[in-house]
Amino acid sequence: MKVLLVDDHPLFLEGLQNLLTARGIDVVGTAGDGLEALEKARALHPDVILMDIQMPRCDGIGATRLVTAELPDIQIVMLTVSEEDKDLFEAIRSGASGYLLKTLDSDKFLELFSGLSQGEPALSPGLARKILGEFARKAGGAEGTAQGYEDDVEERLTPRQMEVLTLVARGLTYKEVGTVLCLSERTIKYHMGKILQKLHLENRTEVIAYAARMGLVRGET
Template identity: 45%
Template sequence: MVVDDHPIWREGVARDLAEREVDVVATAPDGAAAVRIAKAVRPDVVLMDLQLPELSGAQATEQIRTALPDTRVLVLSASTEHGDVIEAVRAGASGYLVKSAGMDELVDAVTRTAAGQAVFSPGLAGLVLGEYRRRETEAPDAPQLTPRETEVLRLVAKGLTARAIATRLTLSHRTVENHVQNSLRKLQLTNRVELTRYAIERGLDADE
């Protein structure tokens, strides 16, 4: 589903996605309509603008994610403002893409979001990471991951697949998956998107 308050942009993106065999099930012109329509059509991915009438994109994202936990939200915005990116992630967005992205990049981002990956335009994940480093410190009772689990989590945050991580660390695919599952259990998270968001919030995808 494509959500944007500019009709030409909204319909153009929907048309271009459809031409590339992405099934566009609906469009919406504002945040309130996005929430209402999403509940009716239950899309796999909502492509969400942030600057919307009625409800902001972040507010709409939060309401959609609450009502439809299996629906993922990919923000597509002209803004690269620090606060906008952080607000979107806090609201439950799986990723954030700027509108200067090309159509091939957008199609790839939608596909990856549908597959459960966290997708950010280059540099934006770093904004989120830097902010959380500045504002947050680990709670004393935070779950403790082993050095290897942290190493795997760092690569998950960079967007690597389990097989790519296995190759990078010279481990078996099963061992990497075990580390991911152990991390999920310790952190009381349910999937890789939540795990990636956790890692991004704590700066684990930054280059060492």
């Protein structure tokens, strides 16, 4: 996994880089603000960007919009001190794949961050519940009732898209979903694009939150 680090505090950047490289993670570069992050992303093509929010010139949320619009294959995880709901929701809406707090201890941070390679969203404990609550309010306002919205899901998605949605929500990677359904990873990504479009969602993190709220993920016994 190639990682680009973006933060306007050099001392924090140095410590984070040392932590990641000690665990065998390839840190390909660093940037001090959002505009430099976009330039480095173009040049270095990282798999993941760890992005602070409060930075000069261009903040992390603005940079997330710029990077995801131009380089959609790059995953962006916010790494911030902000626990404000507005920052969390705006980051996810802007295309972030995760939101981690700088208050995490190093072991928990590495555990959550490493989950990205398994197709899991990187979210600090407690934040997933906030996201679910936000989508519940949005769906309720837009559709009248959550039940009516749930009943409409299968009408909007094809049977194959429902299969993909359910498997992705269970935490499978696109490759693993393809293996289960005997389809190529490229085909799974195509179906995911259609799912996002039909359900008016922005990214994989929103899909997982949506599926959980709709009861599409059942407990396994």
